Amino acid sequence: MGRSPCCDENGLKKGPWTPEEDQILVDYIDKHGHGSWRALPKLAGLNRCGKSCRLRWTNYLRPDIKRGKFSEEEEQTILHLHSILGNKWSAIATHLPGRTDNEIKNFWNTHLKKRLIQMGYDPMTHRPRTDLFANLPNIIALANLLQHHPLEDHAVRLQVEAAQLAKIQYLQFLFQSSNNYNPPLPTPSSNTQHHNTNINIGDLGAFNLTNFVKENSTPCLNLSNLENQTLFSNENNSCSQLLHNNQDNTQQVPFNFQTHLNNSINEISCHNFNFDQKNNSPSSPLNITNILPSPHSSSHLPPLAEISISNNQGDSSSNSTNNGADQGSSSYWPELFFEEHFMHDIS
DNA sequence: AACCAAGTCAACCGCTTACTA
DNA sequence: TTAGTAAGCGGTTGACTTGGT
Numbered sequence: 156m157g158r159s160p161c162c163d164e165n166g167l168k169k170g171p172w173t174p175e176e177d178q179i180l181v182d183y184i185d186k187h188g189h190g191s192w193r194a195l196p197k198l199a200g201l202n203r204c205g206k207s208c209r210l211r212w213t214n215y216l217r218p219d220i221k222r223g224k225f226s227e228e229e230e231q232t233i234l235h236l237h238s239i240l241g242n243k244w245s246a247i248a249t250h251l252p253g254r255t256d257n258e259i260k261n262f263w264n265t266h267l268k269k270r271l272i273q274m275g276y277d278p279m280t281h282r283p284r285t286d287l288f289a290n291l292p293n294i295i296a297l298a299n300l301l302q303h304h305p306l307e308d309h310a311v312r313l314q315v316e317a318a319q320l321a322k323i324q325y326l327q328f329l330f331q332s333s334n335n336y337n338p339p340l341p342t343p344s345s346n347t348q349h350h351n352t353n354i355n356i357g358d359l360g361a362f363n364l365t366n367f368v369k370e371n372s373t374p375c376l377n378l379s380n381l382e383n384q385t386l387f388s389n390e391n392n393s394c395s396q397l398l399h400n401n402q403d404n405t406q407q408v409p410f411n412f413q414t415h416l417n418n419s420i421n422e423i424s425c426h427n428f429n430f431d432q433k434n435n436s437p438s439s440p441l442n443i444t445n446i447l448p449s450p451h452s453s454s455h456l457p458p459l460a461e462i463s464i465s466n467n468q469g470d471s472s473s474n475s476t477n478n479g480a481d482q483g484s485s486s487y488w489p490e491l492f493f494e495e496h497f498m499h500d501i502s
Numbered sequence: 503a504a505c506c507a508a509g510t511c512a513a514c515c516g517c518t519t520a521c522t523a
Numbered sequence: 524t525t526a527g528t529a530a531g532c533g534g535t536t537g538a539c540t541t542g543g544t
Contacts, residue, residue, distance in 0.1 A: 171538080191529075191530095192529075192530070193528085193529065193530090205529085205530090206529095206530085209530075242533065242534090243532090243533090244532075245531075245532060245533085256531095256532075256533080257533095260533070260534085264534095
């Protein structure tokens with residue numbers, strides 16, 4: 156199968172479209188429909204290749220195109236779908252009316268991907284980046300250093316606490332590595348498919364650590380939001396029960412990380428986390444409420460099983476770029492906020 | 503004001519897939 | 524079944540914009 160000749164044809168214009176060209180294309184399609192894209196330029200009187208016309212129409216001139224900033228809901232949807240579908244931009248675009256695959260792809264590459272990286276997440280796998288852990292010993296060393304000195308201000312104390320939480324996560328990571336423990340990631344559909352939905356203590360550790368860092372104040376979880384997450388919906392889940400048992404979100408909730416790691420963790424610290432809803436910034440664009448696949452966000456999406464996930468062997472793009480999503484699991488979205496200023500402060 | 507670096511996004515390139523003769 | 528073609532898709536490019544110095 157040969158590649159179709161297109162814009163290499165002599166004399167065809169390339170580059171930005173002029174308003175006049177746009178008008179010609181719009182007028183023609185209004186009257187005749189696009190029909191054969193290859194034939195369209197000649198019929199419409201455009202000195203462009205059909206491919207260029209199609210792209211201009213689908214990405215810019217189509218009347219149902221929605222332009223402007225992506226809403227938080229759209230961001231959330233993109234993040235969620237990308238965790239499932241990977242770089243299947245057109246598939247993602249079908250769930251965002253008025254948005255083109257190109258626009259979503261650009262938005263991902265220029266905003267969301269960078270944000271994930273900044274948060275310490277691998278944008279392809281949606282998992283915490285392992286190289287993050289390489290920095291943890293440094294964080295821990297700093298914390299140990301500071302612990303031998305009077306803690307004079309709140310900010311320093313907070314950093315130490317953050318580092319202690321990092322220890323917890325680091326231990327969890329080591330534990331998982333040594334046991335080759337790789338639990339299935341929770342997905343909106345995995346609950347209904349009776350997969351293991353037990354929350355990974357490392358996730359919680361990461362969540363709390365980074366939420367802590369982000370807020371630069373007492374770490375907190377928004378209980379009412381968390382309760383809406385399918386991630387926490389398993390009633391038999393000890394973490395879920397822990398949360399459910401403490402619905403009064405104004406009270407102090409001991410968060411003891413009740414896991415197989417308890418012994419090790421208890422040697423380090425045992426934190427009392429204040430679950431104060433007020434402290435969970437609702438305006439945060441990557442608030443966990445926005446990120447975790449919520450019943451609300453899922454409600455306008457088809458069930459996972461209905462989403463067409465192309466795993467074509469011949470699809471080189473999916474082979475090379477979709478490795479995370481193709482592992483048969485979706486990702487989870489604990490909030491990680493390793494903001495640069497924090498990392499700079501530590502380093 | 504001028505320069506530069508980083509960010510943004512429209513458009514292109516090249517590959518795959520679907521369709522058809 | 525095979526080969527040619529059209530369309531779709533994802534990655535990449537490069538022009539333009541913005542912000543900092």
